[in-house]
């Protein structure tokens with residue numbers, strides 16, 4: 001069937017509580033949604049988030065990319081040529097990974113719908129449930145423990161703490177949350193490049209001395225400094241994860257070559273879509289690198305696609321796909337649901353999304 005139309009929508013959804021990290025305070029979720037339509041009227045959806053601080057992409061830039069060069073390579077082509085189409089999308093422009101991921105997901109959604117299979121089944125699994133962690137927003141010491149306990153009551157068993165704002169107080173905040181939740185939840189931290197190698201080693205060793213218990217520490221040092229990342233990884237017992245350091249396969253090869261990290265966070269909006277993400281997960285498995293799949297602040301389309309990938313390929317640690325949980329009301333009809341820390345994917349064609357509100 002021939003793809004005849006490519007449309008973009010601006011999606012805005014209020015969050016039920018503010019999402020606060022070292023870099024920003026967010027009260028709503030905004031993405032650019034792409035909708036592709038074939039000549040039978042069948043549709044596929046994809047989603048590009050705004051990610052100024054990691055990939056440098058904006059909603060307007062993604063829209064321009066999707067309606068321009070990416071629309072040009074898919075319009076008039078058969079939606080059944082999925083491998084050729086996703087490769088053409090990947091090669092159409094430099095960068096623009098969020099826009100490319102949106103088109104790649106829309107192509108997968110459309111192809112899966114045409115076969116009548118859910119996206120997980122289309123990717124090769126009957127699993128339709130995936131576990132996720134939840135982020136505890138950055139805050140003062142007492143507030144942090146209260147928020148962490150609230151998330152445990154919401155049904156989550158894995159908490160992600162955002163640190164890296166102040167190496168001197170990060171240790172006490174992590175230890176306070178650890179003591180507050182006890183054995184009711186596992187804890188991981190994300191420093192989002194906020195420490196120097198020396199600060200990272202000092203902080204992580206202090207936490208280990210205070211009883212440890214961290215699953216892993218994500219991106220302790222600046223993304224481009226592979227030497228610093230490798231120094232931290234070699235110096236501490238706690239597993240170290242690369243996030244902002246690894247966009248695509250070239251970056252992951254370099255991490256493996258230098259033994260710079262134990263784990264990697266794979267995100268569609270960094271690598272350009274399901275096809276590349278699948279390669280990253282397989283490559284990591286081959287080389288003994290642990291994995292999670294994460295997302296940016298995305299809604300049920302982007303998170304649904306990432307969760308489908310996790311259902312099909314698995315990850316070594318619980319994935320980081322809570323973004324759509326923060327929406328006060330789902331911005332789409334159908335799609336994923338959260339039951340505590342479990343994402344339930346609909347066993348309906350594609351992503352199971354009827355329309356975008």
Ligand SMILES: [Mg+2]
Nearest residue numbers: 190218219243
């Ligand atoms: Mg991260």
